[in-house]
Amino acid sequence: MTRRPSLPPVRLPAPAWSGSTRAARVYRAALSRLGPSRWWPAETPLEVCVGAVLAQNTSWRGASLAVENLKKAGLLDRPGAITSLPPRKLEELVRPSGYFRQKARRLVIFLDWLEKACGGTVEGLAALPLEEARASLLELKGIGPETADSILCYGAGKLVFVVDAYTRRIGGRHGLFGGDLPYEEIRSWFESRLPPDLALYREYHALLVRIGAGWCGTRPACEGCPLARFRKPGLSGGNSP
Ligand code: SF4
Structure with a gap:
């Protein structure tokens, strides 16, 4: 069985950097x-990932309202909770993030991938080599470099x-x-x-x-x-x- 790395806390202390550059x-x-x-302003790595997808082309406030809706509905415990929702229901919940139909579709694409490629956990994503994980994320519809790197750095604890x-x-x-x-x-x-x-x-x-x-x-x-x-x-x- 592949050993899954434990993830660093979502919020790490700010380090000092004494360099002269x-x-x-x-x-x-x-x-x-x-x-x-x-x-990142989130409580769990999965919440980071969902927030990163919803934050595309919108203010963080809109994305965080959408994340709150998903949390209140108890949908951020596992990826399958969101992907099994009726599309209309998901669209309604993520509406504050703007472009809500597109965002709902992209969220499902990402979470389906997380389920299939990573066993449905951010730990599974973190277990992939960085370049492999990054390349796979960038192949997903609607995931660009900024979103992929936000997921990898703040969610999966990768050095990017x-x-x-x-x-x-x-x-x-x-x-x-x-x-x-x-x-x-x-x-x-x-x-x-x-x-x-x-x-x-x-x-x-x-x-x-x-x-x-x-x-x-x-x-x-x-x-x-x-x-x-x-x-x-x-x-x-x-x-x-
Ligand atoms: S406002 Fe922008 S350009 Fe001006 S000092 Fe700050 S970072 Fe630099």
């Missing part, structure tokens, strides 16, 4: 100003850095990397600079999301932003070691 200094500035994020629109925008505006780089290159940028520490991967991404949501919108509000001192005047892209 720009990536490390940005992390320290964000953490000291904002404090630990205690991400999650890139989202805020990561891209903040990195581009600070000249850390070109903001128009492909997803995989931005992921590599972080993974080649961060020590291999799951808690650090999780916290760094969470801090960037919080800064993006609080200050770095389509029109940046640099004054008062925790990263203001790292911004070079007039810089909107380019590369930096």
Whole structure:
């Protein structure tokens, strides 16, 4: 019988990072100003995975309301509880996440896969080698790199850095990397600079999301932003070691 790894807690303590690189200094500035994020906002690894699918192209608030509906209905104990629901009922429950028919279908596709490929548990997903798990997730309809990596990093405890629109925008505006780089290159940028520490991967991404949501919108509000001192005047892209 294959031995299933036990999963790390959904919320890990924010680690210190004493490195002298720009990536490390940005992390320290964000953490000291904002404090630990205690991400992902979920109680179980399955809830993380479901939330990641429902959070696509919507605000986290909408996704979390949908997750709450599923929880209240007692459907987050095992994947089969959701996949055996009548489609209309599931659509109704996930409606707050927007695009609810599409989200309901995608959720069922993901959970069916989890059942068949991983024995119906996130531990089963964690037992797969990272590249195999990632490639399989990316083959599922409606699962893109950000969703796959959120599931793998925050749900299955795999060492993979999650890139989202805020990561891209903040990195581009600070000249850390070109903001128009492909997803995989931005992921590599972080993974080649961060020590291999799951808690650090999780916290760094969470801090960037919080800064993006609080200050770095389509029109940046640099004054008062925790990263203001790292911004070079007039810089909107380019590369930096
Ligand atoms: S708001 Fe300004 S200082 Fe803050 S992350 Fe965005 S570009 Fe940087």
